[in-house]
Amino acid sequence: MPGQDSVLIEESIPGRLRADHFAQHGWAHGRLSVPTEGSDWEQFASAWDELVPDPYLGEERCRRNRRFGRVLAHRDGALEPLRGSDFFQSKEINRAFGGRLRVFEPLTDAVLTGPCLPRLLRETVAVVNEAAGKQDWELGIHFIRVIADPGESSEPAPEGRHSDGHAYVAIHLIDRHQCAGGRNQLFRNNESRAQFSVVMTEPLETLIVSDTTMEHSVSEIRPEAGTGSGWRDTMIVDFNRVPVPEEVTGRTYGFIR
Template sequence: MFLHAGALADGAVDSIQADFDKLKPSAYKDGAFRYRKYSKVRLDDGAVSLLPSEAFVQTGDINRFQGDVARTYDDLSGELLNSQGFQSICAEFATVCKLPAQSTMEVHQMRIIAQAGTDSVEAAPEGIHQDGFDFVGVFTIARHNHTGGELLVWRSQHDDSPLTRLNLIAGEFCIVNDKSLWHSASSLSAINGDDVGYWDLFVLTASSS
């Protein structure tokens, strides 16, 4: 088992919060409640660079919600890639996972939306799942006007209760071994009915080789 929870240095997310305001709704089944970008990046002795764009595909046995679909998203912005905050996220992820100095990781930049005046929205519509990598990291950048959105980590998809429930605030993260643990997230509901609620986060995935 491998689970690591921690926090970035104070102020690390300040330079990247505004970038989430530029996200567009997904063109796929999650578009009603997820705005997102996706890229593969290369980490080379601490330097982060963008790799050529590729569609993101998960098999149906991994993603029961929208598996076996080649999904194409906008790449992460150059401004974000060059920001100290994003570079610190990639460095923290690589350090905790003990990735090689030259390694590849996949990055999902997401805003999960809880619309005012509507019922709760699923943060993880695929349910309790693994993503098919060695490591998965969830980094919270901001939360606004919502309840829920807890990260849930399970020993097995068949367990009745999660191993842990984490309500990660801005700058906090959790990294799990995707081979031995399962994860999900609780649904979101807007608090103030006159305002949208949202959870801004990065999901990073990588394999050791």
């Protein structure tokens, strides 16, 4: 196991996402096994074209479209969509946007019931459960497109280096379109040197992070030279422990197949 002050070398070709690496280091980098070709994937990825402008950016140097949804992932593998698309972080957790309730446009029913999202969620939950122990999770699912216009750059994470106030966070790359930048870095809490650094380029290239022991950042994106606007599409999944599923708000008692 590398020392806590070492920097792990960037992986150019991501392999399988490994739960043992996640359990040992507090993070893992790899790819999910969901196919990223064919009509099912194309329909899923096209959902990022239907995102709406984030109304909470204010003066931040970021142009971002998004939607948000919630799912209760039961320990038996069932996925239950939850009503409500409100999202709150404290000011201590998110210095840029914390301290206020944000309500985003919800994920569409077509996305929730389509073939790709349930499989993505189940594979991600399986990795976390293998490392952390099988349990019930409330998942916060963020579809995000960060856009950089010609001559400008855009910050995917205006809050800078941060943790998000969850147990675990999974960052899935969906697509990149004629953009440069977007380097993810992972840090142990209170340490200055990055443990890992990568520019994710492959669809479903993924980082899973222990949000209680690690912090993460992502650098600005900018359009590639000689192109128009560029963008970077990601799906971020927040994991929050659920001691009592009956007390989770917004339960629908319906299940995604």
